[in-house]
Amino acid sequence: MADLDGKSSEKNKEFFTSVPQETPGFFLKGSHQYDWGLKNRLSRVFHPKDGRTLMLAFDHGYFQGPTTGLERVDQTILPLEPYVDCLMLTRGIQRAVVPASTQKAIALRASGGTSMVSPMEEWEGSYGEGKTIKLGRPGYEPLSNESIACSIEEAVRLNACVLAVQVFIGSQYERQTLKNMTDLIDQANRYGIAVMGVTAVGRAMARTPQYFRLATRIMAELGCHLVKCYYTEKEFDTVTSCCPVPIVIAGGKKLPELDALKMSYNALQQGASGVDMGRNIFQAEDPIAMVQAVQQLVHGGLTPVKAHNLYLELKAKKKGARKK
């Protein structure tokens, strides 16, 4: 016991008695009073240098099967992995397709139990594309009738940083989906895992700042660590401002690439902490170019026009390389 033998080098010790130990804050909105493990997981999702995240959402299959662009996740999504901070997926795809060697944070879909062929009643899930989905049949369970679809032990086994749960504020199953969320939060808090409430928008609900202020604030008040919602053209800064935890925006239906970049940029300028984008990346004409453009917009400070130019350059380069 070198330190206890009385001879060894008391004089060589350095106690830095004149240097107060630092008590640094935490970079992420509303997250400064969490425990170490939860902060560490959030720091894998949101980059500490700018507090932002690019999450790649490809969990759509959990209720709509092989979505366009996700027919073969190994072929279309894995090449995008190097450019994002976080993979938002289902446990089925995680185990079957995503290499366990990935260094990316995992946001695991943890609610489910209904499908596209459930009657849509007045709801469209998080899709909210304003079109009537004609697959619903009378007598089926409504889309909002979700349950928790993943145990906390599974989340730990799969090394999730975030659990994603759909919340249908204003729907027939509002109470149940909020209960799914609060139950998951109680379980996830025991292990330092974050829960992301995902705002599902129904046709009965206009996509207004009022609705998103209400929905995101309710989820945050009930304990969500982060919230996902749609961007609104007007007053989006009021949505982010009155939500005490980080908001990430959903990409929504496929837009022209420049429009998707503009929407992401505007959301970030108005207080969003990142994007959780799916179709606008994996359904782009060149998804690998698009993910790099979004990455440079989120973390590299590019404007939408510059990010779009980057997209076009990368796309053209690939086409050129193919011709050779």
Ligand code: R5P
């Ligand atoms: C659907 O419910 C999922 O949560 C998707 O991950 C979400 O809608 C984001 O994907 P997209 O950008 O395609 O809207």
